[in-house]
Amino acid sequence: MTTHNWIDLTQDADTGIETLRAHFKGHAYDPHWHDSYLVGVTEQGVQQFNCRRAKHQSTPGKVFLLEPGDIHDGEAPTEDGFTYRMLYLDPQWLERELSALFEDAPLNSQLSFATTLASDTRLAHAISLAFEALHGAELRIVRQSALDGLLERLTTHLHWRTRYAEDPRMPRVAQKAREYLHANARYDIGLDQLAAATGVDRFRLTRAFKAAYGIAPHAYLVQLRLATARRLLARGELPATIAMELGFSDQSHLGRWFVRAYGLTPALYRKRCSNLPDR
Template sequence: MDTSDKSEPEVVCWRDGALDGACLASARYGEHKFDRHLHDELVIVMTQSGAGQCHTRTGSEVAGPGSVLVFGPGEYHSGEVWEGREWNYRAIYLDMEGLGALGAVFSPDSRPDKPLLIPPGLYQDAHLAGLLVKAHASLDQHGSVSLMERQANWWAAMGMLVGRYGQSRHELGEARREAHKMAQVREYVAANYARDIPVDELAELVGLSRYYLTRAFCKEFGLPPHAYATQVRLLAAKRMLAAGHSAATAAAAVGFYDQSHLNRLFKRAYGITPGTYAALKPGH
């Protein structure tokens, strides 16, 4: 008889030496809700069974088998296991190095300051989802799949993803003036996240009123500046935990009140505790 606790999530993360700037994960969640959070990578999620409902500033969508769910770097989102079912998925996290590597291969006109973009959203594309799952699965079987085959699977899947949905940022045109100001605010918060920044300071930075600034920032990024600062702190804490620092040290360094504050927000955002995340073993 299987006596394992199906309510506890199972999450495995690793990297593969065949790839540049990519982290891989496989996960199983029972009934679970993810608080609103963000990632500093492009996130690509392929559902293998069950389904997850995801909420972004543009609406809610249900990701099931045969779909590819994409979140852009810095995109605020939340979600839950759809209708309490178990959700099994594989995910790819591509940092700026990984996006640069893709751009160099598939979009030679992209530049480091304007990297390749996969527009966020839910893509109902069973063929692409199958290729991505095949590539992902081959990357967690290092003993039986050769380096050449792993790389071939990866580039075949990425080639279809970029070919069907990729864009260079310059193709999207110049950002609106307001969007540019909000980007300034976001960069300023990201550079000063460890301290409690007054809204007046942000308003003065871009020459807007406190009220207009908060409303415009919410419209552009889906959350107010103070909530964005919390998400940046969580990302910084993740990096410190991955580097071997304790949760207490990370909490103090990134500006949380104490370790319990970090524990609570981390679990609500990512579905696991800081201690569990720190214990995840890297791949080969």
């Protein structure tokens, strides 16, 4: 991490919610995704990112809302950089907690944000209160009250959408390639091997995959491994063990990719989330 960039991250023991406050100048992070719902507020500067085939610019007070699997990057288009605070909400926790406030889920559905970027001062305030309560390790009743306030405001931006078995918006060849990558993420997969599994040549496969998901198959595979590494690190597993399990050549190889995607090292992320000492 460069001297002009910084990250402050903690994890709430009761809910598993990660709270992150960070500042970046220039390039912040490469395209990647999370298994969580991301709910955040830009504090300062212009936070520019690509997501869902569009470029977004979040300015102070704006709320950004990302679903699990939303591929996004980050950069500062202005010299002063940008600062933001964010909550990572576990999907199962969110659905369970919303059950008292939100309509029952239809069959085969999942929670979805109506927009990626919102101007909602009440939601921005609720996010900040929840962030401060969790990040500052306030009394449990204070943390729970702040989260309840956040959930009440979030319901105005959430809806149930059909959980696609096959997304009709995506070419079938791209979906087949994605399924193959998920099933074989720990192996040293070649592009020719992936093309054979989808029944097209490498060039058609790469074009279809990029058109569907915004990144090439090799980049998607790396991000898939990183998302898994992030989960395992939060549980307290060691970076060296994870690197071996997920097909990285060694711990430093995992570390280089992890920093590019998330802005901090695997060891630091593990320490902040698990409170376990390095070994």
